[in-house]
Amino acid sequence: MSTxxxxxxxxxVGFGAGHVVVHEIPVPPPGARHGGDAEAERARxxxxxxxxxxxLERRGALAGGEGQKVLDAQALMARDPxxxxxxxxxxxxxxxxxxxxxxxxxxYREMLAGAGGYLGARVADLDDVRDRTIAVLDGLPVPxxxxxxxxxxxxxxxxLAPADTALLSRDVVAAFVTEEGGPTSHxxxxxxxxxxxxxxxxxxxxxxxxxxxxxxDGASGLVRLSPSEQEVEAARRAAAAREAVLAAGNGLGATxxxxxxxxxxxxxxxxxxxxxxxxxAEGVGLxxxxxxxxxxxxxxxxxxxxxxxxxxxxxxxxGPVVVRTLDAGADKPLxxxxxxxxxxxxxxxxxxxRLFQAHPEMMREQLEALARAAAQASARVQAMAPMVAxxxxxxxxxxxxxxxxxxxxxxxxxxxxxxxxxxDLAAEADFFSVGTNDLAQYAFAADRQLGALTALQDAWQxxxxxxxxxxxxxxxxxxxxxxxxxxxxxxxxxxxxxVGLGVTSLSMAAASLPAVRAVLARHTREQCTLAAQAAxxxxxxxxxxxxxxxxxxxxxxxxx
Amino acid sequence: MAERQVTVKAEVGLHARPAATFVQTxxxxxxxxxxxxAGGQPVNAKSILGVLSLDVRQGDSVVxxxxxxxAEELLxxxxxxxxxP
Numbered sequence: 001m002s003t004x005x006x007x008x009x010x011x012x013v014g015f016g017a018g019h020v021v022v023h024e025i026p027v028p029p030p031g032a033r034h035g036g037d038a039e040a041e042r043a044r045x046x047x048x049x050x051x052x053x054x055x056l057e058r059r060g061a062l063a064g065g066e067g068q069k070v071l072d073a074q075a076l077m078a079r080d081p082x083x084x085x086x087x088x089x090x091x092x093x094x095x096x097x098x099x100x101x102x103x104x105x106x107x108y109r110e111m112l113a114g115a116g117g118y119l120g121a122r123v124a125d126l127d128d129v130r131d132r133t134i135a136v137l138d139g140l141p142v143p144x145x146x147x148x149x150x151x152x153x154x155x156x157x158x159x160l161a162p163a164d165t166a167l168l169s170r171d172v173v174a175a176f177v178t179e180e181g182g183p184t185s186h187x188x189x190x191x192x193x194x195x196x197x198x199x200x201x202x203x204x205x206x207x208x209x210x211x212x213x214x215x216x217d218g219a220s221g222l223v224r225l226s227p228s229e230q231e232v233e234a235a236r237r238a239a240a241a242r243e244a245v246l247a248a249g250n251g252l253g254a255t256x257x258x259x260x261x262x263x264x265x266x267x268x269x270x271x272x273x274x275x276x277x278x279x280x281a282e283g284v285g286l287x288x289x290x291x292x293x294x295x296x297x298x299x300x301x302x303x304x305x306x307x308x309x310x311x312x313x314x315x316x317x318x319g320p321v322v323v324r325t326l327d328a329g330a331d332k333p334l335x336x337x338x339x340x341x342x343x344x345x346x347x348x349x350x351x352x353x354r355l356f357q358a359h360p361e362m363m364r365e366q367l368e369a370l371a372r373a374a375a376q377a378s379a380r381v382q383a384m385a386p387m388v389a390x391x392x393x394x395x396x397x398x399x400x401x402x403x404x405x406x407x408x409x410x411x412x413x414x415x416x417x418x419x420x421x422x423x424d425l426a427a428e429a430d431f432f433s434v435g436t437n438d439l440a441q442y443a444f445a446a447d448r449q450l451g452a453l454t455a456l457q458d459a460w461q462x463x464x465x466x467x468x469x470x471x472x473x474x475x476x477x478x479x480x481x482x483x484x485x486x487x488x489x490x491x492x493x494x495x496x497x498x499v500g501l502g503v504t505s506l507s508m509a510a511a512s513l514p515a516v517r518a519v520l521a522r523h524t525r526e527q528c529t530l531a532a533q534a535a536x537x538x539x540x541x542x543x544x545x546x547x548x549x550x551x552x553x554x555x556x557x558x559x560x
Numbered sequence: 561m562a563e564r565q566v567t568v569k570a571e572v573g574l575h576a577r578p579a580a581t582f583v584q585t586x587x588x589x590x591x592x593x594x595x596x597x598a599g600g601q602p603v604n605a606k607s608i609l610g611v612l613s614l615d616v617r618q619g620d621s622v623v624x625x626x627x628x629x630x631a632e633e634l635l636x637x638x639x640x641x642x643x644x645p
């Protein structure tokens with residue numbers, strides 16, 4: 001039985017037939033010929049086209065609406081008599097069925113591409129029909145992500161784009177395995193949100209043959225091919241036992257010796273409140289307000305903003321709700337606030353709170369809407385600014401919050417300069433929240449989106465732990481709290497280390513809360529401190545993790 | 561040979577939804593049916609790729625031809641689809 005190992009980023013056990021996502025079909029070589037039986041080869045081509053047409057119609061019926069119109073039109077292309085005649089003629093001249101399909105589509109493709117406009121845009125639809133047909137003929141995996149199968153399948157890909165995953169749910173996908181990506185990649189975030197096990201950074205996975213039964217352990221990162229029934233059962237039992245332990249521990253986050261560590265949820269809008277409550281969130285540690293602004297022609301009205309904020313606040317009476325002001329900019333552009341100049345390096349551009357310096361009226365409007373929502377709720381509202389680099393910026397934001405009538409103004413620590421001068425920033429801000437993903441990106445000069453740089457994005461990098469420790473110490477020196485709201489907070493082992501570094505609250509994807517709560521409850525603050533010291537004493541991530549684990553005996557009990 | 565000449569009124573021309581409905585209707589018949597832009601080369605009306613390749617725009621005139629039993633009824637239906645706003 002062969003196995004692959006990657007990084008487990010969404011816990012649980014998934015089992016199903018492997019489906020490898022492909023985006024390109026190899027071109028059947030020019031001059032590829034059939035064995036001599038033209039009649040049989042014609043029938044093969046015709047059957048493949050009909051099979052593709054039926055599949056497109058079936059998907060259309062499932063999709064409904066505009067999607068169905070597109071898919072039905074594609075089915076008509078597959079059943080086109082003109083195309084069928086061309087293909088039959090090419091096969092008659094000796095071409096293999098797949099080469100004949102490739103060339104037959106090619107003639108129409110040129111015509112559509114040449115026409116441009118609406119017809120030019122149909123080229124992608126036509127190419128998709130062609131590639132699906134060639135895949136059927138040559139026994140290749142069909143391009144794209146299957147939206148429905150009889151049994152949930154294991155989705156294997158080099159990496160996944162948001163468009164690939166838009167139609168998926170846990171009824172369809174048993175687990176994700178990708179060759180690239182890291183704990184903060186799109187796949188990992190989606191998998192955790194869906195509650196589906198996932199393993200990323202798993203080299204060689206796309207070589208898995210289509211249909212092979214695959215067993216995925218999203219905690220250990222182990223991917224096993226064609227496991228025995230007993231192995232599948234054993235893995236499922238272990239996962240169920242772990243879940244039972246996790247589910248048993250509800251209540252407030254705290255270490256074994258009673259040191260409170262509020263456990264909060266990261267949310268992107270009112271729609272995620274329910275999941276946060278289900279997983280026992282004590283409040284919200286990061287409410288991303290971008291969703292109100294992105295992809296719109298006009299800025300949302302003050303009333304619309306107020307309503308969206310109020311809806312989240314009322315779900316957490318008495319609890320903290322940290323609302324991050326608009327974090328947009330060059331890479332997440334706003335139609336109604338065009339960039340003033342081209343930015344060759346968006347991550348280093350006018351984004352986050354820097355945008356507000358150019359448009360102070362937008363910040364005022366957002367803060368005032370938040371203050372009005374806060375006045376109607378009992379939640380403890382805390383406003384937080386993203387992308388703050390200096391004490392001066394922190395002071396400016398705090399002043400704007402006070403002017404709007406907001407009692408608490410904090411800043412994200414995601415730029416190394418903010419951690420290096422944490423004491424100065426803490427003198428101006430009411431609290432910190434460390435965004436570990438961006439802090440790693442900026443500290444290591446490593447783009448978050450690049451799979452090749454995953455090692456530098458590892459939250460166990462001792463340099464990153466040093467920066468978190470500096471931020472926490474700077475805040476503590478001024479008697480201010482310092483939370484973490486990056487993906488690192490949701491890793492149960494790292495969560496203990498963060499507490500040991502002096503972090504006062506942890507905010508994460510809701511699904512990660514039970515594991516973190518259970519692990520914290522099994523360790524004292526002293527153990528967390530020792531784990532943190534051991535991790536910082538290491539010189540690289542893997543030894544740092546191993547050293548920390550050696551101080552956290554309760555992990556074994558949870559099979560983590 | 562029966563024929564109809566109609567002006568395409570749909571904003572999208574004989575593309576997208578009108579083209580699909582037109583081709584689906586023609587394909588249900590056993591008759592040979594062609595469609596052409598007035599004065600142009602005819603294409604098989606059962607071929608979506610053929611019909612799209614005519615690139616018929618709003619305001620263009622098309623000629624639809626069919627032969628055999630039931631041709632008149634079929635042409636009436638196709639003319640209605642092609643000229644629907």
